[in-house]
Every structure is written in C-alpha cells, then in structure tokens.
Amino acid sequence: xxxxxxxxxALITGGSRGIGRDMVLAYAREGADVAFTYRSNAEKxxxxxxxxxxxxxxxxxxxxxxxxxxxSEQLIKDVVAEFGAIDILVNNAGITKDNLMxxxxxxxxxxxxxxxxxxxxxLTKHAMRTMLKQRSGSIINVGSVxxxxxxxxxxxxxxxxxxxxxxxxxxxxxxxxxGIRCNVLAPGFxxxxxxxxxxxxxxxxxxxxxxxxxxxxxxxxxxxxxFLGSDMSTYVTGQVISVCGGMSM
Ligand SMILES: NC(=O)c1ccc[n+]([C@@H]2O[C@H](COP(=O)([O-])OP(=O)(O)OC[C@H]3O[C@@H](n4cnc5c(N)ncnc54)[C@H](OP(=O)(O)O)[C@@H]3O)[C@@H](O)[C@H]2O)c1
Numbered sequence: 001x002x003x004x005x006x007x008x009x010a011l012i013t014g015g016s017r018g019i020g021r022d023m024v025l026a027y028a029r030e031g032a033d034v035a036f037t038y039r040s041n042a043e044k045x046x047x048x049x050x051x052x053x054x055x056x057x058x059x060x061x062x063x064x065x066x067x068x069x070x071x072s073e074q075l076i077k078d079v080v081a082e083f084g085a086i087d088i089l090v091n092n093a094g095i096t097k098d099n100l101m102x103x104x105x106x107x108x109x110x111x112x113x114x115x116x117x118x119x120x121x122x123l124t125k126h127a128m129r130t131m132l133k134q135r136s137g138s139i140i141n142v143g144s145v146x147x148x149x150x151x152x153x154x155x156x157x158x159x160x161x162x163x164x165x166x167x168x169x170x171x172x173x174x175x176x177x178x179g180i181r182c183n184v185l186a187p188g189f190x191x192x193x194x195x196x197x198x199x200x201x202x203x204x205x206x207x208x209x210x211x212x213x214x215x216x217x218x219x220x221x222x223x224x225x226x227f228l229g230s231d232m233s234t235y236v237t238g239q240v241i242s243v244c245g246g247m248s249m
Contacts, residue, residue, distance in 0.1 A: 002031075003029075003030045003031030004030045004031070004226055004230040004231075004232065005027055005030035005031045005032035005088075005226065005229060005230055006030075006031035006032075007031070008027075008031070008032040008033070008087040008088055008229065008230075009032065009033050009034075009035070009083040009084065009085045009086055009087050009088070010027050010032045010033070010034050010035070010086075010087065010088040010089075010090065010229060011034075011035045011036070011037075011075075011076075011079050011083075011086050011088070011089050011090070011123075011127070012024055012027070012034060012035070012036040012037070012090040012092055013036070013037045013064075013066045013090065013091055013092050013093035013119065013123060014036075014037060014038065014039075014066070014092045014093030014094065015034070015036025015037060015038065015045070015048060015061070015092070016036070016038035016041045016044040016045040016048055016061070017038075017041065017044055017192070017193055018190075018192035018193055018194060018218060019092060019142070019187065019190060019192060019218045019221050019222070020036065020090075020092040020093070021044075021048050021218070022218035022219055022221070022222045023090060023092065023218075023221070023222045023225050024036045024048055024052055024059065025048070025051055025052055025055065025222075026219070026222035026223070026225070026226055027052075027057070027088075027222075027225075027226070027229070028051075028052035028053075028055040028056070028057035028059060029055050030226055030230070031056075031057070032057060032087075032088070032229070033057055033058040033059070033083055034052055034057055034058070034059045034060075035059075035060050035062060035079045035082065035083055036048070036049075036059070036060075036061055036062070037061070037062050037063070037064045037066060037075065037093065038061060038062075038063060039063070039064075039065055039066075039093070040063075042061075042063060045061035045063070046061060048061065049061045058083070060079075060082060060083075062075055062078065062079070066091070066093040066115065066119030066122060066123060067111075067114035067115045067118055067119050067122070068122070069118075069122050072119070072122035072123050072125075072126050073122075073126045075123075075126075076123070076126040076127050076130065080130055085130065085134060086127050086130050086131065086134075086137065087134070087136065087137060087138065087229075088137070088138045088139075088140065088229040089123060089124065089127045089131075089137065089138075089139045089140070090140045090142065090225060090229070091119060091120045091123050091124070091139070091140070091141045091142060091164075092142040093115060093116075093119055094115060094116045094142065094160075094194075095111065095112060095115045095116065096112065096154065096157050096194060096197075097111060097112050097156060097157075098153045098154050098156075098157065099153060100152070100153050101155055104155065104156060108156055109156045112156040112157055112160050113156065113159065113160050113163075116157065116160035116161065116164070117159075117160040117163045117164060117167070120141050120164055120167055120168075121167065124139055124141075124167075124171060124182075127139070128175070128180075131175070131178075131180050132175070132178055132180070134179075135178055135179045136179040136180065137179070137180040137181070138180075138181045138182075138183075138228060138229050138233070139168070139171065139180065139181065139182040139183070140182075140183055140184075140185050140225055140228045140229060141164045141167070141168045141182070141183070141184050141185070142164075142184075142185050142186075142187070142221075143161045143162075143164045143165060143168075143184040143185065143186040143240065144157070144158075144161040144186055144187060144188075145186050145187070145188045145242055145244045145247050145248040146158045146161055147160070147161025147162040147163075147164060147165055147186065148162070148165075148186065148240070148242070148248050149248060161186075164184055165184050165240055168182045168183060168184045168238070168240075169182075169238045172237040172238030173238065176237055176238075181228075181233070181234075181236065181237035182237060182238065183228050183233075183236060183237060183238065183239050183240070183241060184239070184240040184241070185221065185224055185225055185228060185241055185243065186240050186241065186242040186243070186244065186248065187216065187221045187242075187243050187244060188210065188216055188242065188243065188244025188245055188247040188248065189203075189206050189210070189215045189216065189244075189245075189247070190215060190216040190217065190218055190220070190221055190243075191215045191216070191217060191218075192218060195215065203215065209247070210244070210245040210246065210247050211245060211246030211247070211249070212245035212246055213245075214245065215245075216243060216244065216245055220243055221243050223243075224241055224243050228241065
C-alpha cells in the first residue's frame, strides 16, 4: 500500500517533544522527509531525528526560535537548500504562560503571542515564496480549542490561538488560487509536557467535561495532521479541525 505522504518534504516547528515529536515520526512513517525545529532541547531533538531516520526518512533537526523573524528566514533558506522543497509546513511550536489577568504581566503576554502567533507569520511569510513557485503547499497551523471558546487564566494563550484562526482563513483566501491550502488543527487536551503541568485534579475535572471522557494522545492529533498534509485533503482549506474528544461542540 502506498504511503500517504510519499515524496513529500515537510517542515514541522517544535518537533523535539510532545505533539510535534509525534508528528515528525508519523510523517516519517508515512513516507515524508522531515525537517523540524526545536528551541533548546538539542538532545531530545537528536533522538527524534535518529528515530525518524530509522523509519526510512530523511530527518534533520534545526535549532531555531520560531518567534524570531530573521532566524525563521534563515531556517527556510537552510531547509530549501537541504530538502529542495517545502510541501507541508506545520506551525506547531507553542508555549503557555498561564495566569489570571490581574497577575498576568507584560512578559507573559508578549512571549506567548510571539512564540505562538508571530511564529506563524514568520514561518508562513518566508515559506510562501517557495510554495508559490511550487504552485502547491499545505500549511497546518496548530491552534487550540481554547482559541475557539476561551479559558479563564489563559487570555494570552487563547488570544494567540484565536489569532491563528483569523490568520489561517486569510491566507487560505489569499493563496488558494495558487494551489496552497491553509488550515488550523485545534487540539483539545492532549497528554504532553504542556498538560503535565496542570496537576491531577485539574486533569480529572477536564476529563469529566470531555464527551469522550479522556485526554487525547499526540497520535490522534498526528492522524489529522497526516490527513491535512496529504492528498486526501486537496479540497480542504480555511478550516478549523478540532481533535478534542468533542470538547469544542
Ligand atoms: N498539549 C495540549 O494539550 C495542547 C492542546 C492544544 C493545543 N496544543 C498546541 O500544540 C502545540 C504543541 O504542544 P505540546 O503540548 O506538544 O508542547 P510541548 O510538549 O511543550 O512541546 C513544545 C515544542 O515546541 C518547541 N518550542 C517551544 N518554543 C519554541 C520556539 N520559540 N521556537 C521553536 N520551537 C519551540 C519545544 O522545543 P524544546 O524541546 O527545545 O523546548 C518543543 O519541541 C502547541 O502549539 C500547543 O499550543 C497543545
């Protein structure tokens, strides 16, 4: 059976841990060559690259801060020089700095907006020239259900993820005629380092409120990312696809 991402070249930001790590490996399994980034954890990134290569893919890890405009420009140049194309761009890198508004300081606001939202502009902007030349591309921006319905204590995070929705719908309209698609993949609560920080009691409360009654797994998000990156979704653009156990109904 042919692999769903055979011959595709993908760039995934934040691929050293959590959902991004799982996507790198899932993409490799489906036949894609994968460039991915990390911010600081070089050891974890090297392990992921090795695992992806063991699956038969070409995989290269790049240390690159997605919130930095110049670094993102250089990254795209390096990836195009090494891989020759970018068929799929997954803007996955993200952070949380949660607090109630009275305790949220300017740094918490700026860093979350820069890493989660400005990064999407940085990478999309610099990958666009390559995708326009190719007259094809799939951009997958990782949002969150919190960007749809908000969350107390996460005004910065929810704003960044809601911003991603407006950005992605605009890009879908701007470059649809050039064969480039842009969608949002909005996970609910997925078990990763990010959700580990929440503590057992909070996690139990979320599980009770989720129609499917459990946290999601990175694999379930990766499955949707395979769909959006593959030729199974060639008529899907400008959409927000939630992978959330029914949370965002
Ligand atoms: N987990 C959830 O429940 C959940 C729910 C909804 C949405 N999401 C979204 O899904 C995405 C992945 O989340 P996750 O839970 O997998 O997070 P995670 O386990 O904390 O991993 C975050 C990844 O992003 C990288 N990263 C962080 N800042 C970066 C930067 N400035 N430049 C480049 N890479 C950077 C990290 O690299 P280092 O290893 O070097 O730090 C790491 O690879 C995020 O956009 C998040 O908002 C997650």
